[in-house]
Amino acid sequence: MKRDLQVSHHQSRTDKPAASDFPGLLQAAMDSLDSQIALIDGAGVIHYVNKSWCDFGNENGMPSGYTWIGSNYLAVCRAAGNRGDCDGRQVYAGIKSVLESDAPCFQYEYPCHSPNEQRWFMMRIAPVLEAENRYIISHNVITGRKLAEQRIERLNEKLSLLAVTDKLTGLANRMKLDDALESEITRAHRYRKKLSLVLLDVDHFKEVNDKFGHSAGDAVLVRIAEILRANVRATDVVGRWGGEEFLLILPECDVVAASRMAEKLRLIVERHSFVFVGKRTCSFGVATYQSGQDCTALLCLADSALYRAKNSGRNRVEIAADIKPYANTSDRTNKLASLNQAVKQ
Known part of the structure; x- marks a missing residue:
């Protein structure tokens, strides 16, 4: 063993390049x-x-x-x-x-x-x-x-989008709507801006699923989503609230403008003929932000207006009752009547 190491050391010394060879070797290496x-x-x-x-x-x-x-x-x-x-x-x-x-x-x-x-x-x-x-x-x-970083970035962007997108309709999902509504309420409060919600529901949707099947029901939801997306402003947020309910968040939009938009959408849906299903309608509830309200309070107003629309015959637009804390029911009724008249005009 010792002799082998001595021989190896001797060979390495004899094989070592001369100092004069180093610049050329370094140039070749570079x-x-x-x-x-x-x-x-x-x-x-x-x-x-x-x-x-x-x-x-x-x-x-x-x-x-x-x-x-x-x-x-x-x-x-x-x-x-x-x-x-x-x-x-x-x-x-x-x-x-x-x-x-x-x-x-x-x-x-x-x-x-x-x-x-x-x-x-x-x-x-x-x-x-x-x-x-x-x-x-x-x-x-x-x-x-x-290139690998770009692929990962694109994948992350896609995953981020999927996390806030309703898989069926491609609209914003409940999580995205919650975040958007909270952000818009904060902005409306800070800058004293108008803000309205429109909550809508497909009338007799269970009947569609029972009679035509869930695929037909899904097709109705997808088409309504397309109608909503095509008829709102770029600044509006449109999403699927859940089941057959959709929510529109309308920044800088007062109750009259929001109600007019709801009425326009109601007419478009009413006049549309859905594949396999034919005519369908939607009911709409409209609510406008009042200073001090949180997300839950504003959503409850829109939901109560939608509930009233459903109970009043469906295929109609109703405005949330407590727009302001009026002294009595008569004042509140008169205010709603004047708003409904403004919407029709």
Whole structure:
């Protein structure tokens, strides 16, 4: 065993390259790297580049045989920044901070897409150890990682959307509606803005499921969702509240405007002929936010108005009774009558 170690040690000493061979070996090693490597001085002047650096330049429009040695890399970055290149401006500032010893190193991810493919790189600069006034710059390909990050980001966005979307109709689900309503009530209270709700329910929906099957019932819900989505404002939130109920959150919308919208939707549904099912109708309850109300109170008002619409013959719009704390029932009735007249007009 001892003799084998001695022989091995002797062979390693005889196989060791001479010191004079080292610069050539180092050059070959640097040229074998995929990373683009350059050596600059404290002024940003390039003193060395490896083969990958030259190849990348040739692939991206630099003339064949271009001499990098003596070029000022810092000046190139500054010129790019002056032309409005955000990446060039940030890289210039980062390199400058290292050259002026304000930072031990600097690295920056940036895109550099070609006509045929998407590409990303990581640029890094750091001082060369035990070498005064010399700094090494590397550009490493990170395209694989960036593409993987983009796929994960898209997947996360999709999952986030699914978490707040009703699977059947594609509208906002109950969780999304709860969050949106709480946010809108906070905004209405803080800025004294109008806010209304419209709660609607498909009339005799159980009859649809019992007579035509659940697939037909689902088709009715999907079509109503499409009608709602197509006939509200971009600022409105439309969602499936549960079962055959839908909720509209209408920011900056008073009771008259909300009731008119409900009446318009009621007529559209009434005149529509649903596949397999034929004519269907919906009942609507409208409520408007009053200062101090929370989500539960406002929803209860809309629900009570919807309940009244269902009990009054269905296929109608009812407005929540306690719009204001009127002194007596007669005042409240007169107010509702005037609102209903305004809606019809």
